[in-house]
Amino acid sequence: MNVSARLRGRIVRAALIAVLIASALLSLGVGHYAMPLPEVFSVLWGTATGTLDARGQLSQSLLFQVRLPRIVLAMLVGAALSASGASYQGILKNPLVAPDILGVSNGASLGAVIAIFFGLGSIATQGLAFAFGLLTVFLVVVASKSIGRGNGTIIVMILCGVVMSSLFSAFVSLLTYLADSDTQLPEITYWIMGSFARTSSPQSIAALFLIFCAGSIPLLCVRWRINALSFGDEEASSMGVNVKRVRGIIVCCATLLTSASVSYCGVVGWVGLIIPHMVRLLSGPDYQSLLPNAMIGGAAFMVLVDICARACPTALPLSVVTAIIGAPLFLWVLFKGRKDWL
Amino acid sequence: MKGPAGEASEVVPCMSVRDASVGYGSKRVLEHFNVDIVPGSVVCLLGPNGVGKTTLFKSILGLQPMLGGSVTLDGEDALKMPRRDFARKVAYVPQAHQAPFAFYVRDVVAVGRSSHVGMFSRPGAADYEIVEEVLDELGIGKLAGRVYTELSGGERQMVLIARALAQQPEYLFMDEPTSNLDFGNQVSLVRLAKELAHDRGLGVVMTTHNPNHLFMCEGTGVLILPHSRYLYGTADEILTDGNMREAYGIRVDIMDVDTGVGYEKTCVPVL
Secondary structure, three states, X not given: OOHXXXXXXXXXXXXXXXXXXXXXXXXXXXXXXXXXXXXXXXXXXXXXXXXXXXXHHHHHHHHHHHHHHHHHHHHHHHHHHHHHHHHHHHHOOOOOOOOOOOOHHHHHHHHHHHHHHOOOOHHHHHHHHHHHHHXXXXXXXXXXXHHOOOOOOHHHHHHHHHHHHHHHHHHHHHHHHHOOOOOHHHHHHHHHHOOOOOOXXXXXXXXXXXXXXXXXXXXXXXXXXXXXXXXXXXXXXXXXXXXHHHHHHHHHHHHHHHHHHHHHHOOOOOHHHHHHHHHHHHHOOOHHHHHXXXXXXXXXXXXXXXXXXXXXXXXXXXXXXXXXXXXXXXXHHHHHOOHHHO | OEOOOOOEOOOOOOEEEEXXXXXXXXXXXXXXXXXXXXXXXXXEEEOOOOOOHHHHHHHHOOOOOOOEEEEEEOOEEXXXXXXXXXXXXXEEEOOOOOOOOOOEHHHHHHHOOHHHOOOOOOOOHHHHHHHHXXXXXXXXXXXXXXXHHHOOHHHHHHHHHHHHHHOOOOEEEEOOOOOOOOHHHHHHHHHXXXXXXXXXXXXXXXXXXXXXXXXXXXOEEEEEEOOOEEEEEEHHHHOOHHHHHHHHOOEEEEEXXXXXXXXXXXXXXXX
């Protein structure tokens, strides 16, 4: 990394952190009970100094028990999806890959829909979604290994992902079709389109945080190796990279991150695709700066999306908002970007 | 190094391929192949399309399984070496290609340091210094801050050679390095291969489709013929009318050309 590239990476990182903090503060004030920023600050100040009146305490409990957990959830999910999207794009040598390329989202959806269909409760819904997400990728990897006779190539893996994804999506459709249209269907629909509304207890956020660390820390550690892998397996291997091991770590971590995100807030599209792409435009494709910047950018984007979703009179599903913001943004990125990146 | 009985058991640095069989699955393309690659010399691998040059290349480099035979690197079994140790001795230069992402040239060359940087670590200042040195040595220092995907084919090929040299290898394998280059760059590349061998002491192996490159680089040549046969020797030994007819199925005349400062041999196809 040359000095100017490194500097540029740092400036972009600082700017993204500023956006993240600003959007988080903004998000604290937005909702059914709107709080202007000065009030948010005075409540935060009052909490820090221990001087709060009755009204302030009400606001405090709203901020810390409702909005803050939700903001943290949005940040974790945005960072997780963005990190796994960026990593998959590197190892699959394709900038147009989304984090659920290997079928995590549809697998997790099936798990959640099964739980909703049989009325197993919200914790089981999350657990089953998480387990099914991991299971899908496991099946994809096993299938591609046996098809490729031990040398599962990338194209076989992607094809297996597409197949498994379609299969699970068919089961989801089947259960949706059979579901009770008064009670289960809204919940299924809401789940498939993504929402931060349900799971925001501090314990569940803490659990997500742990999974997030387990997935993202190894990714951050091996991130420079992704540069080598993006030149293809043979070249990476000839340069001394243990391709199987590094790719294994990346697939495991990215699957863990995506699966956890989907199990917490349903399927949220676009984030893992466009954020790494935009960060690449801002600070270059070197994974040393790309991965951390994409995580911060993803977190900020998700908080902003949540603000939009909540600011609307009826809370919108996340995927609707990410698509409405993401699709035009992506077109603009393509329009501005270097054509040979595609 | 001396053995217990005091007799010399020094290992002569050399990469030896012995009785190699290469191919895909059960289909053997080339069998019983032997070659020695000695530091400080160039080996040119010639042969018509489809005789297994690329397969041989990849098998020797351990990028695809060898169907039989052995590769030893300074006395050690190269096929059982960890990739990391192998990469510190043997570097591979692929044909100039497009990268999926618009890396800076400096970052592309830095990737060549992979075998010297820990799995969970990143290249440090010393690694980037080596990157700059290698770029300067190849005379492409000014490309360091350029974007790889925006370079010409010739420049990209040089960057890939720089990346391989950043591995600080003892042996350098180049897969048809001249195939995407213009006439002038082809000659420069052959000269570079010669310099890398003679000045830096590298064992250079390159495949090429132009037999004249073998005359130019003054090394040993391997001419792979159809049906798993091959010839090994100097340019004068293997580049004969008869051998060329057998390899390529065309008539080729070997001529001496007066360049004013001496005679150069060259292959001239007869239409």
